Amino acid sequence: xxxxxxxxxxxxxxxxxxxxSEFKGxxxxxxxxxxxxxxxxxxxxxxxxxxxxxxxxxxxFHELRDGINKLEAFINDKAADTIPEQPVPLIAGDYSDGIPxxxxxxxxxxxxxxxxx
Numbered sequence: 001x002x003x004x005x006x007x008x009x010x011x012x013x014x015x016x017x018x019x020x021s022e023f024k025g026x027x028x029x030x031x032x033x034x035x036x037x038x039x040x041x042x043x044x045x046x047x048x049x050x051x052x053x054x055x056x057x058x059x060x061f062h063e064l065r066d067g068i069n070k071l072e073a074f075i076n077d078k079a080a081d082t083i084p085e086q087p088v089p090l091i092a093g094d095y096s097d098g099i100p101x102x103x104x105x106x107x108x109x110x111x112x113x114x115x116x117x
Contacts, residue, residue: 001021001022002019002020002021002022003019003020003021004017004018004019005018005019005020006018010033012036013035013036014033014034014035014036015033015034015047016031016032016033016034017030017031017032017033017034017047017049018030018031019032020058021055023055026057027057027058028055028056028057028058029055029056029057029058029060029061029064030053030054030055031053031054031055031056032049032050032052032053032054032055033049033050033052033053034047034048034049034050035047035048035050070087073085
């Protein structure tokens with residue numbers, strides 16, 4: 001069973017499709033890019049899915065909504081020309097050059113001379 005939630009026109013040849021689908025007996029939130037593959041004999045667009053996207057368990061919806069709410073706050077802060085607050089990433093290795101606009105935990109343990117306290 002697949003339930004279409006929303007199609008978002010990305011450009012002339014792609015849409016972002018949000019749907020709830022079933023895979024191996026589990027219901028998933030599927031957010032995926034679909035491309036325009038052609039038209040049928042009636043002239044209707046035919047879209048096919050790409051591998052670009054993400055599938056989340058329904059149980060992860062609240063985390064997704066929380067992330068979207070934080071994204072909205074980020075966009076509002078940016079529009080107001082303020083520096084948006086950023087959480088510490090779960091995997092610090094994602095930011096080998098440091099977290100943008102934030103001190104790393106190691107920076108907090110050093111005094112002005114660079115020596116660890």
